[in-house]
Amino acid sequence: MTFSSKTYFETQLDQLVKEHYLPEYYYFQVRQSKAFMERYLSEKIELEKIAATAFMSRFHFIRIFKKVYGLSPRQYLKDLRINTGKELLKQGLDISQVCIDVGYDSIPTFSNAFKRATGYSPREYQKLNKSNLE
């Protein structure tokens, strides 16, 4: 398939990349930190360690990560944990197991964070999805 001419939108994208985007290596470095968070989600991950995977200082890393993804690395990790938790709950895993798998120390802490993010407790969320699938 060939794409002969660029649309107005695509030329705008080209201009955006040329004038406003960060150098390519920043995206590559920050992606590495994101992959690290995804891989070690169930463990306690210190921010310094995440920043190190992007070869940046903590301060610089937070600034660049936010610029690239629009949220702080801490918030990204939290969202990642909750979203992974949602998937595991849908698969029918036990709540205590999900809590461990997504890196929370205790069920109450996980439940509170989950409820704040989704509006449902893990148990309610699991029940809701189970009834929808049946």
Added chain:
Amino acid sequence: MIKIHVTSVPVDNQDKALKFYTDKLGFIKKTEVPMGEHKWLTVVSPNEQNGVELLLEPMGFEPARVYQKALKDAGIPYTSFMVVDLKKEYERLIGVGVKFIMEPREMGPVKMAILDDTCGNNIQLIQML
């Protein structure tokens, strides 16, 4: 806590749109309520059946058609959907006859492509990198 419950894309024909959004894109029909000559017709992602509903909204308002056409002609996406693996999804959609107006390209933190939904809209697919 406030959250997004329904968002919409304007479509020129609801039955045709339902076929495209379910058979080709892979959404699932959630509600279909007759409302006069049109209907309240929504689809959801198979992974988020309690999540945000996409309303396939009939074009009953003439100025909206003008707006939709202007976006379409400029190649501007009406809305954007997220996929896990854009390359794989692009190949699957090409395989079922979906037409793309922009092939996958990387842009900073994302990879994106734009398809024609056959109902008057360009739709952007995004993969977070």
